[in-house]
Amino acid sequence: VEVRTGRVSVAVADQLGKQNMISTREREGILLLPNQQAVLARKEIRLVKTLVKEPVLLSETAPNQPKYSFVFEATPAPRVFRTLERAYGLSIVFDEELLAKCQFTADLTDVPPYEKLDIICRSIEATYRILDAQIIVDGKGCEPYL
Incomplete structure (x- = not known):
């Protein structure tokens, strides 16, 4: 089902x-x-x-759902993950404090959801896995830019 x-x-x-x-x-x-x-x-x-194999945007299946932008510029990783959670109705588990200094910049507008996760995780030197119906992100964190 x-x-x-x-x-x-x-x-x-x-x-x-x-x-x-x-x-x-x-x-x-x-x-x-x-x-x-x-x-x-x-x-x-x-x-x-x-x-599911290919999650769809909630805004495509339910008219009352907000649309989200997937254009990020120096956006903290926790905010990027929260955007994906809201847009797709996913549960993404990560250490918010550890990843707070990781920033992400990219336009992921036409990128499929799991590919979005691949790109984000590679850019912040993290990995993700799917466990039950959750996405678990593991990473070492990032050093702040000087």
């Missing part, structure tokens, strides 16, 4: 649950938000929550 707009709750069917011992999480379900998906791992009868 992939979610484009709104919220969707996904649970394992009772019939499947009676045949196997399943966890409360699978029985009660998980909540999915835009740009998230759930996949049923059949062997374990487990729901795996993650991000």
